[in-house]
Amino acid sequence: MQTPDLTIADRIQARLDTLTRAERQLADSILQNYPASGLGPISALAHDADVSTPTVARMVQKLGFKGYPEFQSDLREELKAKVQSPIAKHDTWATGVPSGHMLNRFTDAVIDNIRQSLAQIDTGDFDTACAQLADTTSRLHIVGGRITHTMAEYLFLHLQMIRPDVIHIQSTSNTWPHYLLDVKPGDTFVIFDVRRYESNTLKLAEMAHQRGAKIILFTDQWRSPVHRLAEISFSSRIVVPSAWDSATTTLLLVETAIAAVQDLIWDDTKDRMQTLEDMFDQTKLFRKFT
Incomplete structure (x- = not known):
């Protein structure tokens, strides 16, 4: 083997x-x-x-x-x-637990995940995906699942500051028809889906694809079924010495994409962020020390 x-x-x-x-x-x-x-x-x-x-x-x-x-x-x-559950993943890990402190073992696993994942990524695909995310002529929809909704929210928060027409689709499927109602051909969907893949996420992807949307998928090394519909898929290695999978490599890709999109449309983004800062000042949301 x-x-x-x-x-x-x-x-x-x-x-x-x-x-x-x-x-x-x-x-x-x-x-x-x-x-x-x-x-x-x-x-x-x-x-x-x-x-x-x-x-x-x-x-x-x-x-x-x-x-x-x-x-x-x-x-x-x-x-x-x-299809392993968290309990099964932990049991598999524990039977061959290496020596050393958890900080070192976990960090070594994460670094190895990053190294192997980046070696498999096509930089041309990454640049194309970032250009899609920066294209303000079409709307951008972002959705995650039970666990990955946190990364979807993180990407949404940043891209909403960078460009207009960014929509965060909530994970509850009973609201999806409302989001899909105004989807037009050429719109982009960013979908997060990792193992124990969610049936509702695949259904959303199918419906978005039928309406002519382009799909960018963030998934794991085994790849979500959504990859068959995606124009671009990024597969991150997620296995660490834990009952839970690691999101570190996926988050690295997300943060790199945010930085790349910001650079692509910086002139417009700068104006948009300045307007946002002015609003923050008016609301006194953040404490100032000067």
Whole structure:
């Protein structure tokens, strides 16, 4: 079995330049319904991708596996990891707990997550996403889930100061039709969805996509089902020695995007922020020491 540091999706992305045309076609098919796509017989995977069985066997070996059974074994382990509850995650971590203080162990895990996540990110995709976020000709909608709503709120608060027409969609699905009512083709949805993926989030993404919206997804290394609808997906590694997943890498991407968007439209942003500061002064919201 392969090292757990890299998912099969990571391995595919890292080797795209070495794949033949047929193998790229196969890789795209695998990623469309990842990781469940490779759990059936090798002939079924070949049929779904419209390639030959030998093509599947060759690409599996290029990914570092001895054969299709070993490839499937890793996929099954990834599928288990996607649906783990906090209790199961803690039990898995505790059985192999390394020595050292929690501060060091946790920090080492987070740094490793950041390093591996950034190595997999396409800078062109990141620049395109930031340009979309900075495009004031269309509205921007931001939504998170049960846990990720905090990152959605953080991004919303900053982008609302940077540009107009930013909408924070609340996590309760019974209000979504009201938000979707005025969505126009070309609007952008930023969606946060990590493992134990929420069915309501996928439904919202489907409805927004049907109305012509572009989707930017922040997800984890196993990738939310929303990635099939997203124009751009950012997969962050989230595993740390805890019953809970880490949001550090995702937050790093979010804060970097905020800085990039601010720079792209700084002249307008500066005026907007000055107006906001004047309002703060009028309300005496912040204490002044001069």
